[in-house]
Amino acid sequence: MTSENPRAVISSAPPSRRQIQSWQDAEHNAAAWMRHWGFGDAQAKPGGADGGIDVRSRRALGQVKYQAAAVGRPELQNLFGARGRDMEKQLFFFTGSSYAATAVEYADNNSIALFVYALDGAMTPVNETARRTGAAPAPLTPPAPRHYLPLVSAAPATVATPAPQPSAPRTPSERTVPRWARTIPGLVLAGAAFAIPRGSTVVPWPNANLMTIGLLVIPLILIIWGLAAKNQRTFLLTGAGLVLTDVALARLMNRHLWDSTASWIFIAAVLGIATLLTGLSIRGRTRATAPVMAAD
Secondary structure (H helix, E strand, O other): OOOOOOOOOOOOOOOOOOOOOOHHHHHHHHHHHHHHOOOOOOEEOOOOOOOOOOEEOOOEEEEEEOOOOOEOHHHHHHHHHHOOOOOOOEEEEEEOOOEOHHHHHHHHHOOEEEEEEOOOOOEEEOOHHHHHHHHOOOOOOOOOOOOOOOOOOOOOOOOOOOOOOOOOOOOHHHOOOOHHHHOHHHHHHHHHHHHHHHOOOOOEOOOHHHHHHHHHHHHHHHHHHHHHOOOHHHHHHHHHHHHHHHHHHHHHOEHHHHHOOHHHHHHHHHHHHHHHHHHHHHHHHHHHHOOOOOOO
16 A cells, blocks of 8 residues: 655645556545645545545545546535535545536535546646646645535525616706607697687688698697607707798698788798708707707
8 A cells, every 4th residue: 555754745846647556546646736735734544445535634625536437416515514514624526537517516616626637647627616726836824714605505695786876967958848848839739720720810721621730740740759859959949940830831821821922922931941941950960969868
Protein backbone atom coordinates (compact mmCIF):
# COMPACT_ATOMS: atom_id res chain seq x y z
CA MET A 1 0.00 0.00 0.00
CA THR A 2 1.30 3.44 -0.91
CA SER A 3 2.15 5.73 1.99
CA GLU A 4 2.43 9.49 2.26
CA ASN A 5 4.52 11.89 4.27
CA PRO A 6 2.18 13.31 6.95
CA ARG A 7 4.26 16.49 7.08
CA ALA A 8 3.73 17.25 3.39
CA VAL A 9 3.50 20.99 2.68
CA ILE A 10 2.13 23.18 -0.05
CA SER A 11 4.05 23.12 -3.31
CA SER A 12 3.91 25.93 -5.85
CA ALA A 13 4.42 23.43 -8.68
CA PRO A 14 1.71 20.94 -9.63
CA PRO A 15 2.18 17.41 -8.27
CA SER A 16 4.42 15.15 -10.28
CA ARG A 17 2.63 12.80 -12.61
CA ARG A 18 1.90 9.33 -11.26
CA GLN A 19 0.29 6.34 -12.90
CA ILE A 20 -3.18 5.63 -11.50
CA GLN A 21 -3.40 1.85 -11.30
CA SER A 22 -5.59 1.42 -8.20
CA TRP A 23 -8.02 3.25 -5.99
CA GLN A 24 -5.17 3.86 -3.52
CA ASP A 25 -3.18 5.64 -6.26
CA ALA A 26 -6.24 7.74 -7.09
CA GLU A 27 -6.70 8.81 -3.46
CA HIS A 28 -3.04 9.74 -2.91
CA ASN A 29 -3.06 11.67 -6.19
CA ALA A 30 -6.16 13.61 -5.08
CA ALA A 31 -4.51 14.43 -1.73
CA ALA A 32 -1.39 15.71 -3.51
CA TRP A 33 -3.51 18.04 -5.65
CA MET A 34 -5.44 19.32 -2.63
CA ARG A 35 -2.13 20.18 -0.93
CA HIS A 36 -1.10 22.03 -4.09
CA TRP A 37 -4.34 24.03 -3.94
CA GLY A 38 -3.55 25.25 -0.42
CA PHE A 39 -4.86 22.51 1.88
CA GLY A 40 -1.41 21.60 3.20
CA ASP A 41 -2.52 18.98 5.71
CA ALA A 42 -4.62 16.98 3.23
CA GLN A 43 -3.96 13.25 3.65
CA ALA A 44 -5.40 10.20 1.94
CA LYS A 45 -6.99 7.72 4.36
CA PRO A 46 -7.13 4.44 2.43
CA GLY A 47 -9.41 2.08 4.25
CA GLY A 48 -10.96 0.05 1.47
CA ALA A 49 -12.66 0.73 -1.83
CA ASP A 50 -15.16 3.60 -1.56
CA GLY A 51 -14.60 3.97 2.16
CA GLY A 52 -16.57 7.20 2.56
CA ILE A 53 -14.31 10.24 2.95
CA ASP A 54 -11.05 9.40 1.22
CA VAL A 55 -9.02 12.60 1.74
CA ARG A 56 -9.17 14.68 4.90
CA SER A 57 -7.93 18.13 5.83
CA ARG A 58 -8.81 20.54 8.60
CA ARG A 59 -10.46 22.74 6.01
CA ALA A 60 -11.55 20.29 3.31
CA LEU A 61 -12.90 16.81 2.62
CA GLY A 62 -12.47 14.79 -0.55
CA GLN A 63 -14.05 11.70 -2.01
CA VAL A 64 -12.41 9.70 -4.79
CA LYS A 65 -14.10 7.27 -7.16
CA TYR A 66 -12.11 4.65 -9.06
CA GLN A 67 -14.81 3.40 -11.41
CA ALA A 68 -15.94 3.47 -15.04
CA ALA A 69 -19.54 4.51 -14.39
CA ALA A 70 -20.55 8.17 -14.35
CA VAL A 71 -20.95 9.76 -10.92
CA GLY A 72 -24.56 10.57 -10.06
CA ARG A 73 -26.22 12.94 -7.65
CA PRO A 74 -26.54 10.38 -4.76
CA GLU A 75 -22.73 10.12 -4.39
CA LEU A 76 -22.49 13.90 -4.00
CA GLN A 77 -25.33 13.93 -1.50
CA ASN A 78 -23.44 11.34 0.55
CA LEU A 79 -20.35 13.55 0.53
CA PHE A 80 -22.40 16.57 1.54
CA GLY A 81 -24.01 14.64 4.39
CA ALA A 82 -20.68 13.22 5.60
CA ARG A 83 -19.44 16.76 6.31
CA GLY A 84 -22.11 17.13 9.00
CA ARG A 85 -22.37 20.53 10.65
CA ASP A 86 -18.83 21.62 9.78
CA MET A 87 -20.08 23.80 6.93
CA GLU A 88 -16.79 25.70 6.60
CA LYS A 89 -15.01 22.73 5.02
CA GLN A 90 -14.60 22.78 1.25
CA LEU A 91 -15.83 19.61 -0.50
CA PHE A 92 -13.95 17.92 -3.36
CA PHE A 93 -15.04 15.04 -5.56
CA PHE A 94 -12.66 13.18 -7.88
CA THR A 95 -13.47 10.55 -10.49
CA GLY A 96 -11.74 8.92 -13.41
CA SER A 97 -14.95 8.74 -15.46
CA SER A 98 -17.53 11.55 -15.74
CA TYR A 99 -20.50 13.22 -13.99
CA ALA A 100 -24.20 13.06 -14.72
CA ALA A 101 -25.93 16.37 -15.46
CA THR A 102 -27.93 16.14 -12.22
CA ALA A 103 -24.69 15.65 -10.29
CA VAL A 104 -23.11 18.78 -11.80
CA GLU A 105 -26.24 20.81 -11.01
CA TYR A 106 -26.23 19.60 -7.39
CA ALA A 107 -22.52 20.40 -7.05
CA ASP A 108 -23.02 23.91 -8.41
CA ASN A 109 -25.83 24.55 -5.93
CA ASN A 110 -23.74 23.33 -2.98
CA SER A 111 -20.24 24.60 -3.91
CA ILE A 112 -18.71 21.14 -4.41
CA ALA A 113 -15.59 21.16 -6.59
CA LEU A 114 -15.76 18.44 -9.26
CA PHE A 115 -12.60 17.07 -10.93
CA VAL A 116 -11.82 14.30 -13.40
CA TYR A 117 -8.35 12.72 -13.13
CA ALA A 118 -6.47 11.10 -15.99
CA LEU A 119 -4.48 7.88 -15.78
CA ASP A 120 -1.29 9.95 -15.48
CA GLY A 121 -2.67 11.88 -12.50
CA ALA A 122 -3.56 15.12 -14.31
CA MET A 123 -6.63 16.94 -13.01
CA THR A 124 -9.36 18.59 -15.09
CA PRO A 125 -11.95 20.89 -13.41
CA VAL A 126 -15.58 20.20 -14.34
CA ASN A 127 -17.56 23.06 -12.74
CA GLU A 128 -16.95 26.69 -11.77
CA THR A 129 -16.16 25.85 -8.13
CA ALA A 130 -13.39 23.51 -9.29
CA ARG A 131 -12.02 26.09 -11.73
CA ARG A 132 -11.80 28.70 -8.96
CA THR A 133 -10.06 26.23 -6.67
CA GLY A 134 -7.50 25.25 -9.27
CA ALA A 135 -6.79 28.82 -10.39
CA ALA A 136 -4.69 29.71 -7.34
CA PRO A 137 -3.68 28.03 -4.05
CA ALA A 138 -6.14 28.55 -1.22
CA PRO A 139 -5.03 30.76 1.70
CA LEU A 140 -3.52 29.08 4.74
CA THR A 141 -5.94 30.87 7.07
CA PRO A 142 -9.40 29.36 7.44
CA PRO A 143 -11.77 30.74 4.81
CA ALA A 144 -14.83 32.76 5.69
CA PRO A 145 -17.96 30.68 6.37
CA ARG A 146 -19.80 29.69 3.23
CA HIS A 147 -23.53 29.41 2.88
CA TYR A 148 -24.72 26.25 1.19
CA LEU A 149 -28.10 25.38 -0.19
CA PRO A 150 -30.08 22.80 1.81
CA LEU A 151 -30.71 19.33 0.43
CA VAL A 152 -34.42 20.03 0.16
CA SER A 153 -35.59 22.52 -2.41
CA ALA A 154 -36.51 25.90 -1.01
CA ALA A 155 -38.77 28.58 -2.38
CA PRO A 156 -36.90 31.01 -4.63
CA ALA A 157 -35.72 34.12 -2.88
CA THR A 158 -37.70 37.24 -3.58
CA VAL A 159 -35.61 39.79 -5.43
CA ALA A 160 -36.25 43.28 -4.16
CA THR A 161 -37.05 45.65 -6.98
CA PRO A 162 -35.91 49.25 -6.65
CA ALA A 163 -38.64 51.72 -5.84
CA PRO A 164 -39.64 53.86 -8.84
CA GLN A 165 -37.97 57.23 -8.84
CA PRO A 166 -40.36 60.19 -8.89
CA SER A 167 -40.26 62.03 -12.16
CA ALA A 168 -39.18 65.63 -12.25
CA PRO A 169 -42.07 68.12 -12.25
CA ARG A 170 -43.03 69.33 -15.65
CA THR A 171 -42.56 72.93 -16.61
CA PRO A 172 -45.61 74.86 -17.83
CA SER A 173 -44.56 74.29 -21.44
CA GLU A 174 -44.46 70.53 -20.89
CA ARG A 175 -47.86 70.13 -19.25
CA THR A 176 -50.28 68.29 -21.49
CA VAL A 177 -53.93 69.04 -22.07
CA PRO A 178 -56.19 66.11 -21.06
CA ARG A 179 -57.37 64.18 -24.09
CA TRP A 180 -61.03 64.77 -23.34
CA ALA A 181 -60.37 68.53 -23.46
CA ARG A 182 -58.85 68.20 -26.93
CA THR A 183 -62.22 67.10 -28.29
CA ILE A 184 -63.90 70.41 -27.39
CA PRO A 185 -63.04 72.22 -30.68
CA GLY A 186 -64.40 69.28 -32.68
CA LEU A 187 -67.60 69.15 -30.64
CA VAL A 188 -68.16 72.89 -31.07
CA LEU A 189 -67.65 72.65 -34.84
CA ALA A 190 -69.96 69.61 -35.00
CA GLY A 191 -72.70 71.67 -33.33
CA ALA A 192 -72.03 74.48 -35.78
CA ALA A 193 -72.30 72.03 -38.72
CA PHE A 194 -75.91 71.33 -37.75
CA ALA A 195 -76.80 74.97 -36.95
CA ILE A 196 -75.18 76.96 -39.78
CA PRO A 197 -77.04 75.46 -42.80
CA ARG A 198 -80.33 76.24 -41.07
CA GLY A 199 -79.52 79.82 -40.12
CA SER A 200 -81.54 82.72 -41.47
CA THR A 201 -78.50 84.38 -43.06
CA VAL A 202 -77.24 81.23 -44.84
CA VAL A 203 -78.57 79.75 -48.06
CA PRO A 204 -76.94 76.27 -48.16
CA TRP A 205 -75.21 75.14 -51.30
CA PRO A 206 -76.07 72.73 -52.81
CA ASN A 207 -78.50 71.92 -49.94
CA ALA A 208 -78.65 71.87 -46.11
CA ASN A 209 -77.98 68.12 -45.70
CA LEU A 210 -74.90 68.07 -47.95
CA MET A 211 -73.59 71.24 -46.30
CA THR A 212 -74.01 69.61 -42.84
CA ILE A 213 -72.15 66.48 -43.99
CA GLY A 214 -69.36 68.56 -45.53
CA LEU A 215 -68.93 70.62 -42.40
CA LEU A 216 -68.85 67.48 -40.17
CA VAL A 217 -65.71 66.04 -41.78
CA ILE A 218 -63.23 68.32 -40.00
CA PRO A 219 -64.96 68.10 -36.57
CA LEU A 220 -64.83 64.30 -36.70
CA ILE A 221 -61.12 64.45 -37.57
CA LEU A 222 -60.47 66.75 -34.63
CA ILE A 223 -62.41 64.57 -32.16
CA ILE A 224 -60.67 61.33 -33.16
CA TRP A 225 -57.25 62.96 -33.39
CA GLY A 226 -57.70 64.71 -30.03
CA LEU A 227 -58.26 61.36 -28.30
CA ALA A 228 -55.32 59.63 -30.02
CA ALA A 229 -52.74 62.43 -30.34
CA LYS A 230 -49.43 61.88 -28.51
CA ASN A 231 -47.92 65.27 -29.20
CA GLN A 232 -49.86 68.19 -27.76
CA ARG A 233 -47.97 70.87 -29.69
CA THR A 234 -48.53 69.47 -33.17
CA PHE A 235 -52.19 68.81 -32.36
CA LEU A 236 -52.82 72.38 -31.23
CA LEU A 237 -51.06 73.97 -34.22
CA THR A 238 -52.64 71.87 -36.94
CA GLY A 239 -55.96 71.73 -35.08
CA ALA A 240 -56.13 75.51 -35.13
CA GLY A 241 -55.54 75.43 -38.88
CA LEU A 242 -58.35 72.91 -39.35
CA VAL A 243 -60.75 75.04 -37.31
CA LEU A 244 -60.09 78.08 -39.51
CA THR A 245 -60.36 75.90 -42.62
CA ASP A 246 -63.79 74.71 -41.48
CA VAL A 247 -64.89 78.32 -41.04
CA ALA A 248 -63.70 79.15 -44.56
CA LEU A 249 -65.50 76.04 -45.88
CA ALA A 250 -68.74 77.20 -44.29
CA ARG A 251 -68.36 80.54 -46.07
CA LEU A 252 -67.78 78.83 -49.42
CA MET A 253 -70.90 76.64 -49.02
CA ASN A 254 -73.14 79.66 -48.46
CA ARG A 255 -75.08 80.44 -51.68
CA HIS A 256 -74.97 84.16 -50.83
CA LEU A 257 -71.30 84.14 -51.80
CA TRP A 258 -72.11 82.66 -55.22
CA ASP A 259 -74.56 85.44 -55.81
CA SER A 260 -72.02 88.11 -54.89
CA THR A 261 -68.92 89.16 -56.69
CA ALA A 262 -66.21 86.67 -57.59
CA SER A 263 -63.75 88.48 -55.30
CA TRP A 264 -65.58 87.27 -52.18
CA ILE A 265 -65.46 83.69 -53.40
CA PHE A 266 -61.75 84.03 -54.16
CA ILE A 267 -61.03 85.51 -50.73
CA ALA A 268 -62.87 82.72 -48.93
CA ALA A 269 -61.11 80.00 -50.97
CA VAL A 270 -57.66 81.51 -50.47
CA LEU A 271 -58.34 81.91 -46.74
CA GLY A 272 -59.22 78.22 -46.35
CA ILE A 273 -56.30 76.90 -48.42
CA ALA A 274 -53.74 79.22 -46.81
CA THR A 275 -54.91 78.38 -43.31
CA LEU A 276 -54.66 74.62 -43.90
CA LEU A 277 -51.23 74.83 -45.56
CA THR A 278 -49.91 77.04 -42.76
CA GLY A 279 -51.06 74.60 -40.09
CA LEU A 280 -49.51 71.64 -41.89
CA SER A 281 -46.17 73.41 -42.45
CA ILE A 282 -45.93 74.50 -38.81
CA ARG A 283 -46.72 70.95 -37.72
CA GLY A 284 -43.98 69.58 -39.98
CA ARG A 285 -41.37 71.99 -38.56
CA THR A 286 -42.45 71.17 -35.03
CA ARG A 287 -41.98 67.44 -35.61
CA ALA A 288 -38.48 68.03 -36.93
CA THR A 289 -37.23 70.39 -34.23
CA ALA A 290 -39.35 70.16 -31.08
CA PRO A 291 -38.98 67.31 -28.57
CA VAL A 292 -41.92 64.92 -28.36
CA MET A 293 -44.04 65.58 -25.28
CA ALA A 294 -44.93 62.71 -22.97
CA ALA A 295 -48.35 61.16 -23.45
CA ASP A 296 -50.84 61.81 -20.73
